[in-house]
Amino acid sequence: MLQQTRETQILDAAEALFLQSGLKRITMDDIAELVGVSRPAIYQYFSSKSDIASMALKxxxxxxxxxxxxxxxxxxxxxxxxxxxxxxxxxxxxxxxxxxxxxxxxxxxxxxxxxxxxxxxxxxxxxxxxxxxxxxxxxxxxxxxxxxxxxxxxxxxxxxxxxxxxxxxxxxxxxxxxxxxxxxxxxxxxxxxxxxxxxxxxxxxxxx
Incomplete structure (x- = not known):
């Protein structure tokens, strides 16, 4: 349940950032900062920004x-x-x-x-x-x-x-x-x- 919640938080943050600034300008650091976790913590759930974007898009x-x-x-x-x-x-x-x-x-x-x-x-x-x-x-x-x-x-x-x-x-x-x-x-x-x-x-x- 905690993993699903964190994944949702990451995807929510990514969607908001992509909508505000576009896909190319956003980094994993930007997403981590908005979620309130470290960049390495993001990689526990997603392998790359492309992975996040693909899941967010679906x-x-x-x-x-x-x-x-x-x-x-x-x-x-x-x-x-x-x-x-x-x-x-x-x-x-x-x-x-x-x-x-x-x-x-x-x-x-x-x-x-x-x-x-x-x-x-x-x-x-x-x-x-x-x-x-x-x-x-x-x-x-x-x-x-x-x-x-x-x-x-x-x-x-x-x-x-x-x-x-x-x-x-x-x-x-x-x-x-x-x-x-x-x-x-x-x-x-x-x-x-x-x-x-x-x-x-x-x-x-x-x-x-």
Whole structure:
């Protein structure tokens, strides 16, 4: 139990420091100082800064996906569930982008292992949205298309939004377009499957 507590303290400290100063500028000494232990003590739990960063990244992405599920469970109605889910992930990323003094270390796509972990997490995120659409009686292939569009559009929106209110407003408008145009009559899609082009048109309202 003590080991788990110390590991958690180290990871918490590392996350805070990476967010504040970026991954490259932080040293093991910085992490040890924030935790309140010696540098050698850190090596009892982690072999290197890369080891800490990798574990912190996995933990952070899992926490993000857990938040997405929790947001869905607390919301009622498909639009509210999707909006809450996206705000629980991309909305949080936006908040951190706006408040952090340096680029977000966990979204550094130039870092191969960070990019790999992000892609894995994005796939899990997309699958959560897909499953929620299927639970709302959207056909499987259509649900996959919509989920992919939502993930891509939300990522674009959080990169251009200037504040959380703008993000939330634009996201709500976008979801209304998707659900009203492509999921009529109790979230059922048209059987001809011809909505994909319309999805791209709707997405352009966000990314333009």
């Amino acid at each position: 933990r952070m992405h899992q926490r993000s996906l857990d938040s997405v599920w929790a947001a869905i469970r607390q919301a009622r109605g498909l639009k509210s569930q999707l909006k809450a889910a996206i705000e629980a992930r991309d909305g949080v990323f936006l908040d951190q982008r706006l408040s952090a003094p340096v680029p977000l270390w966990y979204l550094d796509m130039q870092n191969s292992w960070a990019a790999t972990e992000f892609e894995k997490s994005q796939a899990g995120y997309q699958n959560i949205l897909r499953l929620q659409l299927i639970r709302s009686r959207v056909h499987g292939d259509e649900a996959a298309i919509i989920a992919r569009l939502l993930v891509m559009s939300a990522m674009s929106l959080r990169e251009i939004a200037t504040d959380p209110e703008e993000f939330s407003s634009e996201l709500g408008s976008f979801l209304s377009i998707i659900l009203e145009k492509h999921l009529p009559a109790g979230s059922q899609t048209d059987s001809d499957g011809g909505g994909a082009a319309g999805f791209a048109d709707a997405a352009s309202r966000i990314v333009m």
